[in-house]
Amino acid sequence: MIHMEGLDVKLSKAQRLLLMTDGSVTTLLEVLTGKPVVVTTLLQQVVKADTDRAVNLDITEGDSINYRVVVLMNEDDDRALIHAESYTPIARLQKEFRHDLMKADIPIGRILAQRKIESRREIRRIETTLNEELCDLFNVPRDIPLLSRTYDIISNCMVLIRITETFPSTNFSKKIVMDIP
């Protein structure tokens, strides 16, 4: 279990689910919002790995990486639910997966399911950040702390994708109430 450094006491259950899940975030968002979730791609480009990135992904400096920045939102609503950045070593992508990732607005969890890719997820970091540009994107005041987590989707014992998901601490902030037995 990843420590959230005291963060957890202040977080709602929906926020903790989004930060802790090892399943599809899209599915989770669809259940939480009760509506279909779609991806809007903000940026999609092939970049060369710098030293840090190469170490994180266990590739060689200069190797090609697909860098994708998306926003997850409800299909009938232009408000951002979650901002997600992903880094994928191109050489590790099967042809069909590469097409889905680079040419189409498909959430990664859905690509994995459709392509029947076996994987596991390891959470690397959960933190709070400040970021004025992202606050503008989410249309919240610039001093609102953001909640963020970074995790790896691992397949064939290699990092297939490193993802950082971010959302304002004011999103999904109400309590989950429920009966246990």
Added chain:
Amino acid sequence: MIHMEGLDVKLSKAQRLLLMTDGSVTTLLEVLTGKPVVVTTLLQQVVKADTDRAVNLDITEGDSINYRVVVLMNEDDDRALIHAESYTPIARLQKEFRHDLMKADIPIGRILAQRKIESRREIRRIETTLNEELCDLFNVPRDIPLLSRTYDIISNCMVLIRITETFPSTNFSKKIVMDIP
């Protein structure tokens, strides 16, 4: 997306999360209850596959299966959260996984994570059932409908485990309320 045949309109978000997730149910329960979740094994035995079971698991009739029945509960509370039955073809288990599954009270999601097993989950069925014996186990009236789902954990393109999870429709029944942006 699996259809729930009109079920979903009556279900709370927590119930829908438990029925729809493709991640660890233990992690989900820990976040929903806010407390550590443990497994209590009710039954653990090796059985021979009958015709139906052999078809479901894509093995030969008569092959050995590990049949495990557990209850997930909070560590400090003897009330059952979820009842889970699992069928695992013995021949598909690595030695360490077999030990964890057959000799120890460890949730399957946690075994998969600890043993770094790459997999995917496919939901086969979501339904309501009536079962007096299970109602007694959950300490609810015998006419309370139970919610149940059956899914496969697939690894190396084979069904590693078929799991059926069940809980009363009165568990996790309150609404999740939250702010979206």
